[in-house]
Amino acid sequence: MQEESTVKDSIFRIGRVISVDGRSIRVTVDKSKNSSHLLYKGDLIKNVSVGSYIKIIKGFTIIIGKVEGEYTIEDKVYSTKEYSSDKEKISRSLNISLLGFFSGKEFERGIKEMPLIDNECYLLDRDEFNKVHDFIRKDDEPLSIGTLTLEKGQEILVGIDCMFASHIGIFGNTGSGKSYTLAKLYRELFKKYGDNPNFIKNAKFFLIDFNGEYVDEDDNVIIDKEYKNIYKLSTKGNGDKYPVSSEALYEPSFWSVILEATEKTQTPFIRRALSNSFLAEKLNDNASMLELIKSKLILALDKNDKELGSKVIIDFLSDIENSLPNSNVSLVRDRLRENLQYYNQGNEFVYIEPESGNWKWKADMRSYVSNDLNAIDISLVSLNSLDKLRLQIVIQYYDDIIKGHANREHLSPLIKRMEKRFEDIRKVIDINDSVSLSKNITVVSLKDVNIHMRKILPLLLCKQLYDEQKARNDETSYLNIIVDEAHNILSRNSDRESEQWKDYRLETFEEIIKEGRKFGVFLTIASQRPSDISATIISQLHNYFLHRLINNNDILAVEKTISYLDKLSFEYLPILPTGTCILAGLAAQVPVVIDIGKIEDKYEPNNKTRGLIKNWV
Ligand SMILES: Nc1ncnc2c1ncn2[C@@H]1O[C@H](COP(=O)(O)OP(=O)(O)OP(=O)(O)O)[C@@H](O)[C@H]1O
Ligand SMILES: [Mg+2]
Known part of the structure; x- marks a missing residue:
């Protein structure tokens, strides 16, 4: 026995520590260990090379390190005669970064003790290698996602708790396999738990799909369609509509963003409008609404303001008409447009009686106008919350400008934009x-949604889900928001965006990232451009799948913010093949390069790389 372990030690020993400089360790390799493979009990064992692991024995402590680089140094001290071959003149040395240590039988990440000079270094045997790659904590359940790239056949299992109770980032250039990895991860999870009643009850998954990769005719991507709600939204019409609560809708910051409100005047106006409960109350009752509208119009007459003229009355009626399509407001408006004028010389309104053409002034004018207004008939019954909200904004606007609380030039662009934006919102x-x-x-597929709504809708939906989950305050419930192509909403440096928009997004996503864990809300984001996404977000993710990244800015962004990665892994980033990625973070004790496993054809995302030739011959 003793003999056997001595033999093993002598075969597995590869060298000794020659320098310890901060966290970087140098090891000189025994000259007899310069071959690429070693033979042990009939097995061929790979010798040390860049990327492989070694253990350093310091008394009873076993420290594990990873080879980051190797160098040769030529011995010049002795004359060549003392060497039996030229090969022996060369001494090989390795740069090692420390990963962790064995405590008892378990591998643990982190460094408790530094090696000493002359500590002996060994290759890991199969058992130790497996332990380093055993990422499953005691009470966790394993999920298989792929195999080690450098050690074919070594399956990589991640702990479900560790992986899914965390924020996940998947980064890589286009076509590097991000969507596939995302699909694989969730496919495995759903395969395992999809039918469990408690999973269905307690865990919610919400996937935002910008390019329609997760929906197709069969709708079986990731998991069979019976398991999913699928919303294919479209601003072109004929799409599905996503249910939104009226509470989520009365969120002023959301409307500031949708209507691109300016910060100084338009945003405070929106806040004022949406918080006007007096007005909101009136919107529930035909008679009081009608009274309110009439009183505003009469007020406009009484103000007798040259700047506003009769135009404000006509515009008000037109906007009411737009918000209340089933009313007869347009008739009254047309009548007033014909007959009511502002007489500039006299600085007062005049009503021209249509039958006789006589000009009516003052009290007469008032009674003619009142008469016309009394013909207005509106019905609020068919209005939904969205229509009411719009009407609320319209009435607040006219109230403000008639009373002189706000400047027309400042607010009217906002009111003009409203029509188109409400049209879009209504479709989705x-x-x-x-x-x-x-x-x-x-x-939720946003493939057919126009560019403006693409940015805003995900925020509205995510915020609603997040707020609901927060309010639920239930230890067992779980929400996972998954966003593929996340740069669509999370990119930070676009000049076209207003500050407001940035703030709103900040409030939503950065809060989810920072606080979500407490409420059981987790985020999975995939993106091509990590350099575009705010560093606050990237740095707070817990687990990373890093696919091929070529652009230097992207590599730098990842390097700056991800503390889990060693230097060597960064070197790999630009040369990773499609479907291969580095897994780093809480769920992996050591960063590993893995080949993501296959997904059955039926469940693959809808993103085949196009072949051209077959269409051209
Ligand atoms: N692990 C894998 N096994 C087999 N095929 C893969 C794997 N990963 C990716 N692919 C294939 O590579 C192609 C590109 O992958 P994918 O669409 O996931 O890339 P992406 O990084 O999401 O690209 P984009 O940024 O353009 O969305 C697809 O055809 C996909 O089927
Ligand atoms: Mg993709």
Whole structure:
């Protein structure tokens, strides 16, 4: 026995520590160990090379390190005669970075003790190698996601708790396999738990798909369609509508963003409008609404303001008409447009009686106008929350400008934009306080949504989900928000964006990243451009799948913010093949290069790289 372990030690020993400089260790390799493979008990064992692991024995402590580089040094001291061959003149040395240590039988990440000079270094045997790659904590469940690239056949299992109770980042250039990795990760999870009643009850998954990669005719991507709610939204019409609660809708910052409100005047106006509960109350009752509208119009007459003239009255009626399509407001408006004028010389309104053409002034004018206004008939019954909200903004606007609280030039661009934006919103959302998502996995495709709504909708939806989950305050419930192509909403340096938009997004996503864990909310983001995404977000992720990254800025962004990665792994980044990535973070004790496992064809994301030739011959 003793003999056997001595033999093993002598075969596995590869050298000794020659310098310890901060965290970087140098090891000189025994001259007899310069071959690429070693033979032990009939097995061929790979000798040390860049990327492999070694153990350093310091008394009873076993420290594990990774080879980051190797160098040769020529011995010049002795004359060549003393060497039996030229090969022996060369001494080989390795640069090692420390990864962790064995405590008892378990491998632990981190450094408790530094090696000493002359400590002996060994290759890891199979058992030790497996332990270093055993990422599953005691109470965790394993999930297989792929195999080690450098050690074919070595399966990589991650702990489900460790992986899914964390924020995950998947980065890589286009075509490097991000979407595939994302799909694989969740496919394995859903395969394992998808049918469990408690999983369905307690865990929610919400996937935002910008390019329609997770929906197709069959809708079976990742998991069979029976398990998912699928919303294919479209601003071109004929898409699905996503249910949004009216509470989420009355969020002033959301409207500031949608309507591109300016910070100084338009945003405070929106806040004022949405918080006007007096007005909101009136919107529930035809008669009081009608009274309110009439009183505003009469007020405009009484103000007798030359700047506003009769135009403000006509515009007000037109905007009411736009918000209340089933009313007869347009008739009254047309009548007033014909007959009511502002007489500049006299600085007062005049009403021209249509039948006789007589000009009516003052009290007469008032009674003619009142008469016309009394013909207005509106009905609020068919209005949904969205229509009411719009009407609320419109009435607040006219109230403000008639009373002189706000300047027309400042606010009118906002009111003009409203029409188009409400049209878009109406096509993609359905205001509904009673409908909740029926299944626990939801996929929202934004492929056919215009560029403006693409940015805003995900925020609205995520914020609503997050707020709901926060309010639930239930230890067992879990929400995972998954965003592929996350640069669409998280990129930080776009000049076209207003500060408001940035703030709103900051509030939403950075809060989820920072505080989500407390409420059981986790984020998975995939993106081509890590350099575009705010460093706060990238640095707070817990687990990273890093695919091929070529651009230097992207590599730097990753390098700056991800503390889990060693130097060598960074060197790999630009040369990783498609489907291979570095897994680093809490779920992996050591960063590993892995080949992501295959997904059955039926469940693959809808993103085949296009072949051209077959269409050209
Ligand atoms: N692990 C893998 N095994 C087999 N095929 C893969 C694997 N990873 C990626 N692929 C294939 O490579 C192609 C590109 O992958 P994918 O669409 O996931 O890249 P991406 O990084 O998401 O690209 P983009 O940024 O353009 O969305 C796809 O055809 C996909 O099927
Ligand atoms: Mg993709």
